[in-house]
Amino acid sequence: xxxxxNPSQPREQWIYEKNKIKVKLDEPSAxxxxxxxxxxxxxxxxxxxxxxxxxxxxxxxxxxxxxxxPLRPSFRRSGRKGGTLATGLAALVALAALAVLLPALLAGRxxxxxxxxxxxxxxxxxxxxxxxxxxxxAERLAPAEGTxxxxxxxxxxxxxxxxxxxxxxxxxxxxxxxxAEMPSDFELEALKAQAVAARTFIVRRLAARDTSGIPGGKxxxxxxxxxxxxxxxxxxxxxxxxxxxxxxxxxxxxxxxTRGIVMTYQGQPITAAFFSASGGYxxxxxxxxxxxxxxxxxxxxxxxAGVNPKHEVTVTLPVSEVLVKLGQSVPATPxxxxxxxxxxxPERLFRILSYTSGRRVKEIQIGSKTYTGREVREKLGLRxxxxxxxxxxxxxKITTYGYGHGVGMSQxxxxxxxxxxxxxxxxxxxxxTGISFEETVDLLK
Numbered sequence: 527x528x529x530x531x532n533p534s535q536p537r538e539q540w541i542y543e544k545n546k547i548k549v550k551l552d553e554p555s556a557x558x559x560x561x562x563x564x565x566x567x568x569x570x571x572x573x574x575x576x577x578x579x580x581x582x583x584x585x586x587x588x589x590x591x592x593x594x595x596p597l598r599p600s601f602r603r604s605g606r607k608g609g610t611l612a613t614g615l616a617a618l619v620a621l622a623a624l625a626v627l628l629p630a631l632l633a634g635r636x637x638x639x640x641x642x643x644x645x646x647x648x649x650x651x652x653x654x655x656x657x658x659x660x661x662x663x664a665e666r667l668a669p670a671e672g673t674x675x676x677x678x679x680x681x682x683x684x685x686x687x688x689x690x691x692x693x694x695x696x697x698x699x700x701x702x703x704x705x706a707e708m709p710s711d712f713e714l715e716a717l718k719a720q721a722v723a724a725r726t727f728i729v730r731r732l733a734a735r736d737t738s739g740i741p742g743g744k745x746x747x748x749x750x751x752x753x754x755x756x757x758x759x760x761x762x763x764x765x766x767x768x769x770x771x772x773x774x775x776x777x778x779x780x781x782x783x784t785r786g787i788v789m790t791y792q793g794q795p796i797t798a799a800f801f802s803a804s805g806g807y808x809x810x811x812x813x814x815x816x817x818x819x820x821x822x823x824x825x826x827x828x829x830x831a832g833v834n835p836k837h838e839v840t841v842t843l844p845v846s847e848v849l850v851k852l853g854q855s856v857p858a859t860p861x862x863x864x865x866x867x868x869x870x871x872p873e874r875l876f877r878i879l880s881y882t883s884g885r886r887v888k889e890i891q892i893g894s895k896t897y898t899g900r901e902v903r904e905k906l907g908l909r910x911x912x913x914x915x916x917x918x919x920x921x922x923k924i925t926t927y928g929y930g931h932g933v934g935m936s937q938x939x940x941x942x943x944x945x946x947x948x949x950x951x952x953x954x955x956x957x958x959t960g961i962s963f964e965e966t967v968d969l970l971k
Contacts, residue, residue, distance in 0.1 A: 665951040667718065670786025670965040679970060681728055683756055684745035691745045692758055696966070700725045701781045705762060706755035708937055710773035713944030717780035719953040723798040723935060726788040727754055730795035733969050788969065789954060789961045791821045795969055796961060801930025802937050803834045805912040808957065809884035809932035814900060822933050823959040824883040829942030839909055840925040845871045848922055851905050854893050876915045876922065884932055886912040934958065
């Protein structure tokens with residue numbers, strides 16, 4: 527007895543052959559996946575043993591005999607009609623037996639679970655085009671009520687080089703920070719996000735009356751990266767003379783369109799940490815500093831890899847210099863192969879032991895000592911603690927990804943998000959987990 531395949535059903539395929547009997551079933555069933563594994567064609571992403579029967583909601587198995595696969599009964603045919611009847615009975619018996627035995631046969635042939643794949647690279651959320659960013663679903667920041675002239679909150683800035691204090695309105699101070707901290711050719715929404723971060727930083731210090739780090743406590747904030755970089759009013763006045771009026775106007779617009787807005791968490795201004803560029807993820811605060819901060823969580827930041835020209839940077843240092851900077855003595859090096867005078871350090875001299883949630887080096891063994899990734903970064907002057915090392919003779923090639931401590935908002939990431947159509951509010955809520963927006967006047971009463 528033969529049954530021809532139906533060419534009008536392209537989703538069905540012959541997928542399993544055993545003793546010249548072919549089993550045919552619909553494509554979504556678990557049995558097909560089992561057969562694909564046996565042929566080395568399991569779908570990418572499978573991480574566990576495959577079920578031997580159809581899962582709930584899947585179509586039932588349909589067993590058919592393939593053309594060209596006749597059954598051979600164990601009894602002799604007795605005439606044409608009798609032979610046909612006997613063949614039909616034998617086929618029914620064979621099908622019944624197959625229905626009982628097939629699950630057991632396949633279960634016995636199930637391969638062990640494949641080794642888990644490493645985590646997939648971060649993929650950016652669905653990006654909106656700039657034209658779509660202004661739609662109904664886009665969250666935007668609105669400046670606080672009032673005008674800059676009505677802003678009576680003053681900031682005292684300690685100018686490190688001059689050793690003097692400059693006092694000016696808060697929003698003018700934010701413009702000076704924005705000019706120092708982010709390139710003016712960045713997207714407007716990125717500049718607005720940076721303006722809010724800068725404003726939040728100083729408002730937190732003002733609300734707490736924090737003058738730490740200031741000589742004699744005679745100012746609110748320093749003009750260096752110890753607090754926030756800042757360009758003085760005199761410097762910005764020179765921008766106009768030097769033909770940078772358009773750049774300054776763009777920065778002032780970013781400040782104006784976010785005037786009076788700060789980020790809060792549970793009603794308090796946040797520590798608005800930011801840095802230059804990530805290597806694909808930001809860092810949990812406790813994995814770089816010692817304190818766990820609920821809104822400074824590691825998040826994916828894949829955007830900047832395509833826009834930051836210094837996303838990946840490699841430097842070459844003598845191994846001896848690396849060891850000395852890390853406080854170790856330089857060991858004797860073996861003669862390579864015993865045939866030449868060229869020396870080479872062993873690859874095992876550098877061994878990364880663990881990584882942080884943000885894919886940075888957590889611990890690394892170098893020589894006889896173990897260091898944190900942050901220690902190595904600071905002692906060697908690396909761009910970030912996300913790095914790899916490759917020994918090349920007496921040298922080591924160190925490739926870093928991103929730039930900065932990695933906690934909070936990535937500036938290059940913010941710019942790339944803005945290029946994809948994200949608003950300042952969306953950028954900030956991505957990099958600072960669970961934050962809200964409030965007005966300065968409500969926090970500095």
